[in-house]
Amino acid sequence: MKILLIVAILTSMAFSKVEVAVSYKYIEDITKNIAGDLVEIETLAKPKEDPHFVMARPSLISKLRNVDLLILNGGQLEIGWLPPLIKRANNAKIFDGAGGFLDLSQHINMLDVHSSVSRADGDVHPDGNPHFILDPYNVPIIAKAIADKLSKIDSSNKETYQKNYEAFTAKWDKNLIAWGEKMKPFKGKKVIQYHKSFDYFLKRYKMELLDTIEPLPGISPTSKHIMELISKIKEEKAALLIMHDVYHNRKAAKLISAKTELKIIDVPHDVDALQGADSIENFYNSIINGLTK
Template sequence: MAATLMWLVPLSSAQALDVFTCEPEWAALVKALAPDARVTSATHARQDPHHIEARPALISALRRAQLAVCTGASLEAGWLPVLQQRAGNASVQEGRAGMFYAASVVHLAHAHEHVDRSMGDVHAEGNPHLHLDPRRLKQVASALADRLARVDPANAAIYRDRHRAWATDWDRRIEAWEDKAGPLAGTAVVAQHTAFSYLWEWLGIEQVADLEPKPGLPPTPSHLRQVLQRVRDTPPAAVVQALYQDPQAGQWLVGQIGTPLLVLPATVTPDGPARTLEGLYDTLIDELLRAAAKPKP
């Protein structure tokens, strides 16, 4: 009961943290652990988080932040260092307590000892889209609660109690999601990029082809014809693209094979059913189940 009550205890506006997040999933997680924090997300669900502009508004938000929460693993390498340099905020520079990278506290899949440009947009540290595995997200939440407590020690007990309540609820949700998504095990999909790879791994879904010829490179007609040849005789349950990706390639392929095109959020959205982390998982699983239940063409 004490933890439940602590979950409801508000921080005063004078104590509220200013938090800058690189992606919406981390903004949602910060709000779950520190609901009174003033949170700015640099990107939204219709933006590719690899490539954004270092806008003045973002520089200003990072300049006043006491904590910055980003994915890391080079996902933001093209723009975050520019923001850090222009913001001039010592608290959120590399190695400081105010700079938190989610990828630094979990094991990443698909790490590479050697990377060069011929491989496409490959991250040597591993696939950075870790938030679509709720088990890894739970690890991040634990480390983030500790970091909140370190940055704002006056409210450390509140953050830790909120985290305990959140983690208990999250464990129940993981069990329910796994039970509900059981029929998806062994389902084949075609997708674009590795944005959903951790989701596939968690649910036992097999990505049989990628619309991109190499990670980060846009689909080409010749590559799409190769994908078509690979899946024509055994069509996947769905072709999956993220909200921020151009749907033309997926539309062409489903026009050839007759399976559904799922344009799914790869992160939480500003509104709608996927506006929270739990809603995001509910949405993804429900959409995949609907696609898998449709008769094969």
């Protein structure tokens, strides 16, 4: 009887998958590359949703209740919606600091750390810019953090996670070279964006940010700021374009575009935010092709 029970437990262990919840689709895709069928993934945010203000649907609480691991972007990107869900799910495995909690921002060199004007002004990113997924060079760092965490939680499959990580990064390195070539003509090009969504991308490819449409991260544009922006654009001699995310209101961008003839280019902020951006690889393909077409 005892032996049968042990066999039953071992069998269930051998076939049970690691249950993972991730905040965003891009994390799901990188995790799938590392873990394949060894994990079951629940993704909390919808890809076209504003990543700062995800609708806290009750179904998200049940998704968190039984998972072994929670992987989040961190850097306060989820601060407005995820902490109450974690609290209500009451799953000790995924509490901040527990073994099943992975905050990716902890592994990244973040931009704008401590440079923010003032928390009192309503800046949604007082601790630095959390939109680091826009730099494709951060992907191998994220993949490594995920592979290492899964190797700890599910040590019997450690070799598979590490092997998959190596294969993934070898392929990724080739992409980085190809994307670098394609982006060369954009060096020095000046850009307007709604929010500081694409700073990592701009920095990586040596593009410049002329200004954001919102006066401060998380603050809606005022007509004064838009007027100033329009005159600033008119003074600029350099080639300009507006890179716009899919979730902020476009009224201001359209007005600016109408007054200055700047082109608005749609840029995904997450995997599946735009058609064609259906994997972590195609996420960058879609951004770069959108710019270069």
